[in-house]
Amino acid sequence: MGTIKYPHNSDLRRLVRFSADDGLIWLAENRMLLMHCVAMSALRAQLIRSVGPDSARRILTRMGYESGMRDAELARTIRPDQNPIESFFVGPQLHMLEGSVQVTPVHIHIDVRSGEFDGEFLWEHSWEAEFHLREFGQAADPVCWMQIGYASGYTSAFMGRMVLFKETECACCGANHCRIVGKPVEEWEDGEQYARYFEPENRIAHLPSAAWAGVAQRDDRIEAPAPPDLIGSSxxxxxxxxxxxxxxxxxxxxxxxxxxxxxxxxxxxxxxxxxxxxxxxxxxxxxxxxxxxxxxxxxxxxxxxxxxxxxxxxxxxxxxxxxxxxxxxxxxxxxxxxxxxxxxxxxxxxxxxxxxxxxxxxxxxxxxxxxxxxxxxxxxxxxxxxxxxxxxxxxxxxPPLRDRLADLRLLVDTLVGKFNRAHGKHVQGVSDKGFQALHAHHWPGNVRELENVIERGVVLAPQQGWIEAHHLFLSLEAVLARESGISACGKLEEGCGDAVREQLVEQILRSGIPLEALEQQLMKTCVDQEGGNIARAARRLGMSRPKLSYRLQRTDGEAAPAD
The missing domain is CATH 3.40.50.300 (P-loop containing nucleotide triphosphate hydrolases)
Structure with missing residues (x-):
């Protein structure tokens, strides 16, 4: 078999944006963190020492699993016209871009329709293996728990069935590199034993009794929630x-x-x-x-x-x-x-x-x-x-919504569920960048305005997808922040406003919103945000007041039903 080559990663690098002005890093619509490996290693070591290796493995594997599933959701929107293997490679390439490990494919077979998957990959520079070795010395069993979770979560979401990866070699056990093999869970003789590390079960059941008692004591002090018609805890x-x-x-x-x-x-x-x-x-x-x-x-x-x-x-x-x-x-x-x-x-x-x-x-x-x-x-x-x-x-x-932004997440999640049921949709929620736009908005219309915004987002978002910033039609300033991207040689490119606008245009095109509907919604939203003041809205949109007034009247006339 010849060497398997990855597609060029320029499409993935464009998704990574550094916004120095507000201290945010983005992977498409997902907020990311750039942090020291030594800090993650300290957290990992503390987990192992406080709850034991088995419980720590469960927690870290599940963390990686969630991250992999989130990247798989992103992968669905990238390389849609390429073959299944090139589409699948979004995951390993993102895993490398995120700094976890260098991934080299050894062999891979994918048939999404029949659910067949068989893959083998080499891992080099695994941060988990390196820092576990520093902290605890050579291990008897593989230790790249979070990364195995990522590979299993990504592949399971991509294939639509549970695919379990196992680490057959690990650099922390004395090997020159790590090696992972993945196939459907039922094809592993001990698959059921390993699958328990991926289950989203109650972690309290696996904590030592003293730690469990502390958690239980804290839970007793939690106040009763407000009734379902009133949402908030601020x-x-x-x-x-x-x-x-x-x-x-x-x-x-x-x-x-x-x-x-x-x-x-x-x-x-x-x-x-x-x-x-x-x-x-x-x-x-x-x-x-x-x-x-x-x-x-x-x-x-x-x-x-x-x-x-x-x-x-x-x-x-x-x-x-x-x-x-x-x-x-x-x-x-x-x-x-x-x-x-x-x-x-x-x-x-x-x-x-x-x-x-x-x-x-x-x-x-x-x-x-x-x-x-x-x-x-x-x-x-x-x-x-x-x-x-x-x-x-x-x-x-x-209180107005702008004075209780701590309740925004709970309100949004509740409204997404409500409008999913009302419109027969299954939208996952609001993306991190979308939530940033919600958080930055002034909310002159308060919770009623939020309900309208979320309902529109649910209608526009794809099935099984996320409500992204451009679905919300809120302030474009939150979307078009001054950001930097990653060049082919790994350097930050300053002042990428054009690239961000290009990304926004790509998102709008993927959403399938007709141009006339987009223009109409943009104008009406701007007028609403300006409290009905046509002149101020026209200035924001860069057009004259008569022109905006004419376009609004034209679209209202076209939308009016015949008697």
Whole structure:
């Protein structure tokens, strides 16, 4: 058999970017680390000494396995038109590019369709073998656990079945180099024994009893999570949540404060669900969405003949919420006349339908919400001071998303799962670079805006793939940061803005988004980010205001359905 040669790795080197300005290193959309081998060796040695060689091997093998699987996901998007072996070689070439080991193929047979795999490779300069030898001396058994995990994880993901690699020679055992052989797990006589090192099982079961006791003691102190409708564990979120818990069992009027989109109605619904009124109705009213001349009839009801068009008596929201909770959103937009009636309902528990002189008793717990400064509205005469003091008994401030970025990962993972189910997709999640773009965004629309962004990402991302930065249509500054790449001779190339833009273009082309849809989404997203200001959005996009306005009208007109 002739020498097996790798394809040129220029396509892989283009994926590695060094962003000195923000201290990040990227492999395509995946965040990477450049760290001292001696630090990894110290961690490895500490694991071996603290939990024992067998448990340490499990942990390190699983670490490598996860890394290999992640590179296999990346490999699916590279060299799509080449033969299976050249496509497979993305893994060994990335393993070398990442600095783990030099990989030389001895022989390889791949048939993805039938699941056949047989491969043998030589490893030289293995960091694990070198540093294990330094720390513990020559070993009786092979020690390249993390790298065996990588080879098995990568190949298993690439083949779509469990492929187990074993180290048949190891430089730490006295050989001149390491040698690995891989084939489907069932083809190894002892495959089941070795496969246990790759299982994502509970590591606590393998820890010494003293270490397990320490973990168990810490677990006992973990607080109960918030209900599924409320997602977060940051300090500011927990403060709001704990205030809500204390109010849930009472009848106090709660005022939810916060910007648009922070989830005030969601808090109100959870407050209702956790209260003694949970089996009674929860009725929500958006005071800003009801015309001023109709809000009294909507809230308090109307008697037949009270005004033109009132052909029948009708109960209002207060009566419909009898025994339960009435959520008044945007209470700061309520007209003054309705405010007077609302004050009476809160103080006396009585209402009068429009056109009726009879009072009706109501048993309703009111939860109000606003994104305006009610104290300022009182000074300006837009809000009654007596009503302000009545609804401001128990205020809860719900923090904006930009002040609770510690919750971003949990929110994103939950939303990806939600929209996967809604759209019949199986998207893995948001890539590291995509998450960086999410983290850098200001979030003027808060959690509601995040929901829209993630839903769009789930729709655009490929099945079994990841939501990448270009799927999110957020600020391009986060994507087009000043970065450096690796040249053919291993040097960093400074100021690779053009290369980064080229990479972005390649990603957009791979996504299959039509040009017109991309342009339309880019314009609309920019306008949304500028708060609807067409002039500012046009300046960001490098076009005139009339031109942007015309294009937006044209696309809206084309998208409008026929009557």
């Amino acid at each position: 300090a500011s979120f927990r403060r709001a949540y704990e205030l809500m818990l204390r109010a849930a069992g009472t009848t106090v009027t709660v005022l939810l404060l916060g910007e648009t989109g922070v989830g005030k109605e969601r808090f109100a619904r959870v407050l209702h669900q956790m209260s003694p009124r949970k089996d009674a109705p929860f009725v929500a009213v958006n005071c800003a969405a009801i015309p001023n001349d109709l809000i009294e009839s909507e809230l308090f009801g109307v008697e037949k003949g009270a005004f033109t068009g009132a052909h029948a008596s009708r109960a209002g929201k207060f009566e419909r919420a009898e025994g339960g909770t009435l959520f008044l959103d945007e209470i700061g937009e309520m007209p003054l006349a309705a405010q007077a009636k609302l004050l009476r309902a809160l103080q006396e528990g009585e209402i009068e339908r429009l056109g009726d002189e009879r009072t009706r008793k109501v048993n309703v717990r009111v939860v109000a919400a606003t994104n305006v400064d009610l104290a300022q509205a009182v000074k300006e005469g837009r809000f009654r001071p007596d009503l302000y003091y009545r609804v401001h008994v128990y205020p809860i401030h719900i």
